[in-house]
Amino acid sequence: MTLDLRYTEEQEALRDSVRAMLTDHAPWARVLKVAESPEPDDADLWRLLSVETGLAALAVPEHLGGAGATVAETAVVLEELGRAVAPVPYLGTTVAAQLLVHLGESDLLRELAAGEVMALALPFDVGPTGSGLPGVEVSTAPDGSPLLNGTVSSVADGLRARVLLMPAGGALFAVEADAAGLTRTPVVSLDETRPLCDLAMWNAPARLLAAGDRAAAALDAALVAGAALLASEQLGLAQWCLDTTVEHLKTRYQFGRPVGSFQALKHRLADLWVELVQARAVARHAAASVAQGDPDARLAAALAQAHCGPVAVRAAEECVQMHGGIGFTWEHPAHLYLKRAKSAAVAYGTAAHHRAALATLANLAPA
Template sequence: MTDLLYSDTEEELRSAVRSLLADRCDSAAVLARAETGRPHDPALWDTLATGIGAAGLLVPEKLGGQGASHREAAVVLEELGRAVAPVPYLTSAVLATEILLGCDTPEVTPLLRELASGDRVCVPVVPLSLAPGAPLPVGAVRDSGGGVLTGRVTAVADAVAADVLLVLADTGLYAVPAASAELAAQVPLDLTRPLATVTLGAAAGTLLADPATARAAVAGALLSGAGLLASEQLGIAEWCLTETVGYVRGRHQFNRPVGSFQALKHRLARLWLDVASARAAARAAADALAVAAPDAPLTVAVAQAYCSGVAVRAAEECVQLHGGIGMTWEHPAHLYLKRAKADAVALGTAGHHRGLVADFAELPSP
């Protein structure tokens, strides 16, 4: 039976991550870093990855990791979503780690140990919009012989923070030092998760897996990433709801708190129900991935199809119900709206995932 409740261990992990983010990643700090164009906070990542050990949650203990499951990783992503934290957790600790675990070859062991310890940030060179069930961009990078790679991939998230790039080429999966690639920053909607175009011009890579193994590993990682992204979207929605309720309780109009007006009560009540449902969907996806449930692809598709829209609606309501201040750059609401909008197309749109649900149910796609 699916367990949607948080365990004591998960709550302790949440408390540690939330305390760290409250101390080191408040909205003013995030805004200040976002304005520089280089939002990543290396000191925050080092503490999260090594101090708390979050980078190695999905890595088995025998490889230096925590030997935890997707449920614990989901809790971390939920808290990172609540803070729109500018760290490469989704790309490195989830996507890259899942790809390496899926390869299961001797060549990936040293890299997994470095990822688990926080010594390396590893990012897969795939577009952030690439969805589970979609064709993989195998032809974008080609091996000209001896692991010398040439090609170009756009919209690669967190590439600017990477030490190692995982490149899916026509002859397999390769590890390429980030310094060997040319990175051209793109203008992202979400200022806290930078995108870049990665160009490989005769870059030497280390072969990690053959083509069939590499494709299967990337496909599995996209599924896990989409499922855990729902928890980040849940965190965004929870922050927006909490912040908005607190604001309308204290904001007075006509000598009354604006939150006492029936129309606003109804809107916030509907949003609360949406967030509660999103929590159930996200937790179900994390649990299905943790136990490798046969219906995990369906559960993940349901979670993404639902949580994506909830995060956007919650952020839009946050901006609107904050009135004039919600439209300003100084208030962090715009960061949450941009992250929610960017997440809505990351790892597949809601429409794509609804199509997957229809396919699993053997029904015509909407």
């Protein structure tokens, strides 16, 4: 399958629109204020993204209230959200949307398109292979409806979700966030802009969405899409770190010269630029592969995560270090980019997890 990795005119226009929106509604001071607050995210910004502009439902079919676009357009939005480290549950909701689209769950998709937050009830580090799924047990109520019992740790976007999509017993269930027997407990997260929570269920009522191979295929498709989409967010984050560092080194003087004129720093930034160009290629490839149903989408997503996660961490670390003392202060945004990069590096599977998957998918012999 031939994939066009270039941004279309429509995607560039979408990027400009989202960047302008975030410049107005998610400046650094506001992001820091939300990170310091007890609220899980920026509710006003989420309302703008989901209800007023419909960006949270880009890949939802038009007849269900969405835009009828693809994962490629969603990836463009995530690039810009990564540049702003925007504290909104966009990634988790769009991954949930991918699962629901795969299942054809029209009612839940309509709710999502109307602005409801939904999330996969999985630990944030579970990758596309599905290893490490929580051991949630399924029982039956007297009326024959399913009940869930068990715990799930470190669920991203779970605090704000109205519906949790829960894998259990080889099936997929929808659990209302206010269901009896379900409790959500916030946990300390490295990334204040993407809080996590632990779930505990005691005979929590649920609705069966799918079982068997159909459930497994939908969950796998959602996790592959999640890995691909996260790569675009990491790309946007790394690009901001590089751009901001270059601008700082142009204006920061030491020994009567711009710091950016020092050859050692030039080499470090040149190396980072090369890695970032490669990251853009693999992230775009992953998004296009998922959007067009490429049979190699799983391989493309694994390649993107194996590369983009470490690049985002390195870009954020260089940003902190090359800003000198100011880069280590709470008042400068660099620390939130480093925290987002470090926490995202384990989301949907670590780089090591994806390198191992690549070896299997590409039939590479172990070293």
